[in-house]
Amino acid sequence: MPTSRTPSTGSRHSPRRSPATHADLAAAAAPPLVDADWFQARTIAHAAGGRVGSGVEEVALAASAGRTLAVDVVARGNMPGFSSSAMDGWAVAGDGPWLLGPAITAGTVGIAATLGDHTGRPIATGAMIPPGTRAVLRSEHGVVTATARGPLLSVAGHAGAGQPVDGAHIRVEGEEAAAGSLLVRAGTVLTPARLALAAAGGTDAVVVRLRPRVRFVVLGDEIVGEGVAIPGLVRDAFGPQLPALLESLGLRAAGVRHVGDSLDLTIRALGTDDSELVVVTGGSSRGATDHARSALLACGGRVLVDGVAMRPGHPVILGRLGDGRLVLCLPGNPAAGMLAFLSLGMPLVDGLLGRPAAALGSETASVPVAGAGHGVRLVAATVADGRATPCDKQSPAMLIGLAAADTVLVVPPDGVAAGDRVPALRPPWA
Ligand SMILES: Nc1nc2c(c(=O)[nH]1)N[C@H]1C(S)=C(S)[C@@H](COP(=O)(O)OP(=O)(O)OC[C@H]3O[C@@H](n4cnc5c(N)ncnc54)[C@H](O)[C@@H]3O)O[C@H]1N2
Numbered sequence: 001m002p003t004s005r006t007p008s009t010g011s012r013h014s015p016r017r018s019p020a021t022h023a024d025l026a027a028a029a030a031p032p033l034v035d036a037d038w039f040q041a042r043t044i045a046h047a048a049g050g051r052v053g054s055g056v057e058e059v060a061l062a063a064s065a066g067r068t069l070a071v072d073v074v075a076r077g078n079m080p081g082f083s084s085s086a087m088d089g090w091a092v093a094g095d096g097p098w099l100l101g102p103a104i105t106a107g108t109v110g111i112a113a114t115l116g117d118h119t120g121r122p123i124a125t126g127a128m129i130p131p132g133t134r135a136v137l138r139s140e141h142g143v144v145t146a147t148a149r150g151p152l153l154s155v156a157g158h159a160g161a162g163q164p165v166d167g168a169h170i171r172v173e174g175e176e177a178a179a180g181s182l183l184v185r186a187g188t189v190l191t192p193a194r195l196a197l198a199a200a201g202g203t204d205a206v207v208v209r210l211r212p213r214v215r216f217v218v219l220g221d222e223i224v225g226e227g228v229a230i231p232g233l234v235r236d237a238f239g240p241q242l243p244a245l246l247e248s249l250g251l252r253a254a255g256v257r258h259v260g261d262s263l264d265l266t267i268r269a270l271g272t273d274d275s276e277l278v279v280v281t282g283g284s285s286r287g288a289t290d291h292a293r294s295a296l297l298a299c300g301g302r303v304l305v306d307g308v309a310m311r312p313g314h315p316v317i318l319g320r321l322g323d324g325r326l327v328l329c330l331p332g333n334p335a336a337g338m339l340a341f342l343s344l345g346m347p348l349v350d351g352l353l354g355r356p357a358a359a360l361g362s363e364t365a366s367v368p369v370a371g372a373g374h375g376v377r378l379v380a381a382t383v384a385d386g387r388a389t390p391c392d393k394q395s396p397a398m399l400i401g402l403a404a405a406d407t408v409l410v411v412p413p414d415g416v417a418a419g420d421r422v423p424a425l426r427p428p429w430a
């Protein structure tokens with residue numbers, strides 16, 4: 001059962017935000033960044049997530065997969081903890097032939113007897129090396145004959161001269177890591193391999209970031225939640241997948257609310273809750289029925305980023321409510337909304353989880369790709385033979401291209417030529 005720990009930045013239900021600093025007050029007075037540079041907007045989103053932060057809790061190692069580590073994991077003992085054989089064979093001392101003693105199996109503890117010169121013991125992979133061992137002769141390379149003094153081991157003719165060389169097939173105590181050395185750094189996600197490493201280092205419990213809560217507000221009179229929408233209405237493309245996406249990134253999805261195009265209802269939907277992040281879809285533009293921005297301001301919030309120089313996804317808004325919750329308003333066009341999430345949502349989540357923003361990747365374009373003239377153009381692409389090719393059927397309102405994509409090219413304003421390297425965002429699901 002996970003136990004709560006006094007969090008460094010607030011407990012689960014009390015405000016998670018850090019106390020106001022001079023920097024906060026200066027930031028609070030700053031006007032929103034309008035039509036922001038894509039790269040700068042990502043930096044702002046990461047920093048905004050980091051300011052909200054979340055508390056920490058201690059969980060059993062076996063329950064920590066996918067969580068973000070909050071405190072370094074160090075080796076609790078030498079790794080490996082004792083010198084052992086890397087092969088089934090014989091531990092030998094001095095030169096052969098070797099008179100053999102009793103076998104040592106894996107799991108045998110406290111082997112005190114030192115091997116004398118010209119003696120050996122059968123040994124299993126992983127079993128403790130007795131003191132005095134010069135090397136392990138692997139089983140394929142030895143021949144045992146019965147003698148009056150007992151079984152006698154010799155190097156087989158096919159093993160080659162000089163076998164076994166000194167230290168052969170011995171895993172030396174501490175060769176991977178000395179006790180106290182860093183195994184997994186705070187801020188990294190506990191992948192299966194890192195969990196295995198922590199376990200090998202003797203860890204039973206880890207301190208991880210609390211999973212920040214995220215709520216969803218899907219705006220639009222025209223949005224329906226199931227089936228084939230009748231003409232004039234539109235099937236919701238966000239509700240069925242955004243919560244699962246954010247859960248997969250390490251957050252806790254705490255409900256989707258569908259709200260019609262009304263300022264009052266949108267204000268109510270943004271009202272107080274215990275989340276750290278509210279993701280709003282639709283209503284981010286400036287039409288008569290687009291209320292995301294006005295509702296954010298009416299709730300005492302402020303806009304940090306009002307539009308980003310990217311196509312699609314330009315009308316994305318990042319804001320902060322009066323109580324500190326972050327609000328990410330994604331454009332309603334489904335591909336535009338998803339690309340805006342990949343652009344700003346991903347670094348924001350990294351910030352919320354107290355980890356560095358994931359670095360951009362890069363791909364080689366297989367064909368020329370036009371830019372948007374102003375800001376970046378985000379182009380869904382498939383990768384084959386090391387080259388990225390734009391997908392068919394991609395527009396802000398189409399999903400076929402994005403659904404087929406392995407990567408999203410971040411094409412500069414003037415475009416790229418075939419063979420050029422292009423920065424790329426790899427969707428977390430690809
Ligand atoms: N005069 C201007 N009009 C528009 C601008 C602009 O700058 N000036 N920007 C355009 C761009 S770019 C985009 S993107 C959209 C953004 O629109 P909103 O975020 O305000 O979203 P809506 O108007 O509510 O919807 C746009 C479009 O997306 C459909 N939609 C909305 N929610 C969903 C959903 N959950 N699932 C599926 N489809 C959804 C909606 O029906 C509309 O077709 O504004 C442009 N206009």
Ligand code: MOO
Pocket residue numbers: 310311312313314315331333336337396397
């Ligand atoms: O965000 Mo809009 O076209 O750029 O869909």
